[in-house]
Amino acid sequence: MNICGAKHLVLIGMMGAGKSSVGRVLARKLDRPLLDSDELIEQRSGRTVREIWTTDGEAEFRKLETRTLIDVLSGDEPSVIAAAGGVVLETANRTVLAESDAHVVWLLANVELLIDRVKSGTHRPLLDDDPDAMMRAMHRDRDELYRDVADAIVSVDNRSVQDVAKAVLRCAG
Numbered sequence: 001m002n003i004c005g006a007k008h009l010v011l012i013g014m015m016g017a018g019k020s021s022v023g024r025v026l027a028r029k030l031d032r033p034l035l036d037s038d039e040l041i042e043q044r045s046g047r048t049v050r051e052i053w054t055t056d057g058e059a060e061f062r063k064l065e066t067r068t069l070i071d072v073l074s075g076d077e078p079s080v081i082a083a084a085g086g087v088v089l090e091t092a093n094r095t096v097l098a099e100s101d102a103h104v105v106w107l108l109a110n111v112e113l114l115i116d117r118v119k120s121g122t123h124r125p126l127l128d129d130d131p132d133a134m135m136r137a138m139h140r141d142r143d144e145l146y147r148d149v150a151d152a153i154v155s156v157d158n159r160s161v162q163d164v165a166k167a168v169l170r171c172a173g
């Protein structure tokens with residue numbers, strides 16, 4: 001699929017794969033807005049991801065995530081969308097991704113790299129208890145889900161953010 005024909009470019013992948021930083025570079029290169037699903041949820045609700053999670057629970061957070069994903073995918077302006085790691089968990093999200101004319105790129109990373117990267121940041125309540133074990137379990141369990149919805153897969157291992165962005169454009173072009 002050609003990126004010029006695709007309405008939105010959606011980056012999916014595990015926490016720490018670099019969706020937001022690669023998304024920023026791509027948005028600049030393509031002269032498109034960057035829509036980050038976690039950031040949109042925070043702006044709309046006036047609460048942080050962690051606050052929503054703690055007060056309302058994961059299920060409520062996932063509902064907001066689905067609503068946000070549907071909204072951004074139905075937007076008219078072609079955008080770069082950095083979709084949070086858990087977006088593939090809900091069947092409804094996978095369906096809307098598959099049915100949209102967006103180009104969906106999975107940023108695939110070695111689990112050791114991801115574990116190293118997620119040591120900073122506060123918006124990841126899933127990693128509060130045993131981050132390493134959780135990351136390994138999610139990496140294993142979500143593999144098939146990311147694969148299912150991806151139009152293309154780009155490895156981020158041993159690549160700079162700029163190089164990943166270039167690789168995304170190559171496989172989309």
Ligand code: S3P
Nearest residue numbers: 014015016084085086123124125
């Ligand atoms: C989550 C990923 C996080 C955030 C929340 C849950 C997940 O976003 O939405 O902590 O389930 O993978 P990032 O992928 O942007 O870190």
